[in-house]
Amino acid sequence: MTAARVVVGAAVAAVLAYPLAASPYYATHMLMFFGYAIIVLGLNLLFGYTGLLSFGHSLFVALGAYAAAFLTSHFGVRSMELILVVAAVAGAAVAAPVGALCVRYARIYFAMLTLAFAMLFHSFLMKFYHVTGGDEGMRVLRPSLLGWDLAAVPKIQFLTVHYYYYASAVLLIAAVVMWRIVGSPFGLCLRSIRENPEKAASLGVSVARHRWAAFVISAAYAAVGGALLAPTTGQVDPSLAYWTHSGNMVFMTLLGGFSHFFGPALGALVFIHLQDQVMSLIPYWRLVFGAILAAIVIFAPGGLMSFVARSPGSAT
Amino acid sequence: MVADATNILLSGVFHAAILFLVAAGLQVVFGVQRIFNLACGSFYALGAYFGVSCVRWALDAGLPPGLFILPLIAGGLALAVVGPVVERLLRFVYDRDEAFQLLLTFAVVLMLEDVTRLVWGTSPVSTGGLYLIYGNVRLLGAQVPVYNLLVIGASLAIAVLIGFVLTRTRFGRIIRATAENREMSEAVGVDMRRVYTRVFTLGTVLGTLGGALVIPSTAAMSEMGVELIVEAFAVVVIGGLGSMRGAAAGALTVGVLRAIAIATYPELEMLLIYLIVIAVLVFRPRGLFGEAAA
Amino acid sequence: MSRDAAIVEAVGIRKLYGDVCALDGVSLAVREGEFVSVIGPNGAGKTTLINVLAGLLRPNAGTVRFKGRDIGGIGPVRLARLGMARSFQLVSIFPALTVLEMVQVAIVARLRRGRRLFAALAADREVREQALEVLALFGLADRAELPSRHLAQGDKKLLDVASAFALRPEVILLDEPTSGVSTRDKTAVMETLVAASKRIGIRAIIQVEHDMDIVFGYSDRIVALHQGRVLADAPPEVIRADEAVVAAVIGRPPEWRPT
Numbered sequence: 001m002t003a004a005r006v007v008v009g010a011a012v013a014a015v016l017a018y019p020l021a022a023s024p025y026y027a028t029h030m031l032m033f034f035g036y037a038i039i040v041l042g043l044n045l046l047f048g049y050t051g052l053l054s055f056g057h058s059l060f061v062a063l064g065a066y067a068a069a070f071l072t073s074h075f076g077v078r079s080m081e082l083i084l085v086v087a088a089v090a091g092a093a094v095a096a097p098v099g100a101l102c103v104r105y106a107r108i109y110f111a112m113l114t115l116a117f118a119m120l121f122h123s124f125l126m127k128f129y130h131v132t133g134g135d136e137g138m139r140v141l142r143p144s145l146l147g148w149d150l151a152a153v154p155k156i157q158f159l160t161v162h163y164y165y166y167a168s169a170v171l172l173i174a175a176v177v178m179w180r181i182v183g184s185p186f187g188l189c190l191r192s193i194r195e196n197p198e199k200a201a202s203l204g205v206s207v208a209r210h211r212w213a214a215f216v217i218s219a220a221y222a223a224v225g226g227a228l229l230a231p232t233t234g235q236v237d238p239s240l241a242y243w244t245h246s247g248n249m250v251f252m253t254l255l256g257g258f259s260h261f262f263g264p265a266l267g268a269l270v271f272i273h274l275q276d277q278v279m280s281l282i283p284y285w286r287l288v289f290g291a292i293l294a295a296i297v298i299f300a301p302g303g304l305m306s307f308v309a310r311s312p313g314s315a316t
Numbered sequence: 317m318v319a320d321a322t323n324i325l326l327s328g329v330f331h332a333a334i335l336f337l338v339a340a341g342l343q344v345v346f347g348v349q350r351i352f353n354l355a356c357g358s359f360y361a362l363g364a365y366f367g368v369s370c371v372r373w374a375l376d377a378g379l380p381p382g383l384f385i386l387p388l389i390a391g392g393l394a395l396a397v398v399g400p401v402v403e404r405l406l407r408f409v410y411d412r413d414e415a416f417q418l419l420l421t422f423a424v425v426l427m428l429e430d431v432t433r434l435v436w437g438t439s440p441v442s443t444g445g446l447y448l449i450y451g452n453v454r455l456l457g458a459q460v461p462v463y464n465l466l467v468i469g470a471s472l473a474i475a476v477l478i479g480f481v482l483t484r485t486r487f488g489r490i491i492r493a494t495a496e497n498r499e500m501s502e503a504v505g506v507d508m509r510r511v512y513t514r515v516f517t518l519g520t521v522l523g524t525l526g527g528a529l530v531i532p533s534t535a536a537m538s539e540m541g542v543e544l545i546v547e548a549f550a551v552v553v554i555g556g557l558g559s560m561r562g563a564a565a566g567a568l569t570v571g572v573l574r575a576i577a578i579a580t581y582p583e584l585e586m587l588l589i590y591l592i593v594i595a596v597l598v599f600r601p602r603g604l605f606g607e608a609a610a
Numbered sequence: 611m612s613r614d615a616a617i618v619e620a621v622g623i624r625k626l627y628g629d630v631c632a633l634d635g636v637s638l639a640v641r642e643g644e645f646v647s648v649i650g651p652n653g654a655g656k657t658t659l660i661n662v663l664a665g666l667l668r669p670n671a672g673t674v675r676f677k678g679r680d681i682g683g684i685g686p687v688r689l690a691r692l693g694m695a696r697s698f699q700l701v702s703i704f705p706a707l708t709v710l711e712m713v714q715v716a717i718v719a720r721l722r723r724g725r726r727l728f729a730a731l732a733a734d735r736e737v738r739e740q741a742l743e744v745l746a747l748f749g750l751a752d753r754a755e756l757p758s759r760h761l762a763q764g765d766k767k768l769l770d771v772a773s774a775f776a777l778r779p780e781v782i783l784l785d786e787p788t789s790g791v792s793t794r795d796k797t798a799v800m801e802t803l804v805a806a807s808k809r810i811g812i813r814a815i816i817q818v819e820h821d822m823d824i825v826f827g828y829s830d831r832i833v834a835l836h837q838g839r840v841l842a843d844a845p846p847e848v849i850r851a852d853e854a855v856v857a858a859v860i861g862r863p864p865e866w867r868p869t
Binding site: 180181184194198203204 | 685696705706711715727728729730731732
Binding site: 047053055101105107108109111112113115116117119120123124127128242243244247250251254283284285286287289290291293294297298301 | 352405408409412414415416418419420422423424425426427428429430431433434542545546549550553582583585586587590593594597598601
């Protein structure tokens, strides 16, 4: 374990030192990483730990992002902390009924039902354009961080310094919370459900309720991630809710390795930077990434982490 | 009033005819191989784009415009070659968890999306008003393009053909046996590899044909593939996963309801479909004709 | 409850699968301290009976009572909470979880700690110690940190049963506890089971078993099922002398002798 702690410590240090060494272009990429890392942490609670594949988490990401847009543009709320809390609550609130329905269904139906809900939300965002701005989306105004109104700060500096450290702190907190969750008795029950739902039930574990709880928590994470992403581009649009966006997030999770706690975050990091590199060479990044996904699924389903660390089998 | 209703109904049935083809492709693959092919929409898109190209080549080569439907269908059928290629890829994950199978089909979706972009570019591609060459017909006061009726007829013919193949031919019996009991079929000596390849190719060509046939009335667009999967899912949920009759019933339901929604409350277009999907899953999870157990 | 009242009682159970009648008026009562074996040829309805007793299947007619309470179809989760546990015919484990973790699941569920999201499992001494105790009863404590899938097949079976025992149930349903276990080890497995039952304070054991030596060696009472009906329900000596049962179920007189 100590080796792992050293690695994690070094990674954290590297992340914190990054803006000092790297160009603003790459530093802003890290902002995407922070948001997506939180999202896939939540997604993996559902997939890696509970064994449920959701193609609908784009719904909650969009929900969080649009919450940020609404709060800043229409309600004059600038406090990022409030935005994050509202996003988490909104995510959980929508996930409660949606999850209650979806967890009653087995594998493929679950995946497709969550996909359908995401597309339902997408449809809603497109059609009710008076409220949501339709396919043009909405603007996200610059929030205040910890009470500081940073409107006067130039954009690049805001993003690469103030927001950078803020977002990394949010990720750190989210990661610590998730670490506690997966190491708890609740987390053990989730893993037992993943391994053998029938046996888990015979031991008195309420399978549906645990799955539902995992769904709601992962949705809250996705919404928080979405809200965190919103100010980086200053713009939200319905494509955030599209099912292929969900697919990409699952891709990130698989790429990094769903059997390890840090796998998905690694996957998000690699995905984002790789996508950028590939796009600068050819516009057809999907072709490359599709091939990569196929290769992972077929040859290395354990993801990148399976090359780095011996998989304990149980995501610990 | 009657004219409007007829218009709506027939446009709904036209859409249903196309949806049936794609859904049938999805159903036969799921029924036999237990794989839900997210790329069925991508095959559909591929068929659409390729269909346009075939028509253009044929017309440039001197084919009289009245016969454009021939290269269109030929194009749709020719894409059957894609089937074995994708199936070969899926073969790696037949014995794996469903999640991985689903993700592999998603990888195919990604790749095909860019393949169509690469070959045909990003702007919509169409055959223009070519299909109007068959003229219109007056039915109950509505002006209905003859082409649409041709497609409905073709889809019906294909449905009957599929029914015939499934019930009267050896291949059809093998499909039904494998769908019901894979191990038994293998034990009896059925060559699963060949069955899987053929079934997947059948599913592919139904999708590409659907895409080709829809083309004259719409344009081929890059989002076609990823858009259709949701409707296809609705069709199989309503009709019942794994059932051909379900594909037909589901397609009809979705097609007609969508047409009604578009004509009355456009905002509700897909909303209505989703609500029905949810209702079906809650009250009758196996759909109209599916096997029990969700 | 008086000592004679049944802990588990099935009265007139009928279970149909479509047109097929799997159980046709089966009645059975298990009292405090009894070890009851259910025997019968394949297709006699044994598995169906176990599933009805385990709350998985709701009978078409008749009632199943556990501690006087109707448990028809209440489902495995609620039944486990009421105090009845079961093991599975085909080994049913959590492959990626360690041996210790598998038993911990049962204890966490029993202590209702499955809701604790932020408490560290590793720090929960009570759960850990109870789990190790159960593992020790089954001789698996030395392999506590091993991933379950790495156990030998017979040990996996023991782990499956151990996790059910960790629920400290009052009644345990064992579905062919020695199936998949080599003949040499069967007695060892049964001795472990019986000893563990005593330690944990299990009040009654119901098992489905094919091995007649095991059945006759350990049962207080034997219930013979045939084509969905109870052919006989009596102590081993009576069963052995019952020609009808021998012909339909056993096939030949058992050679078992007490040691």
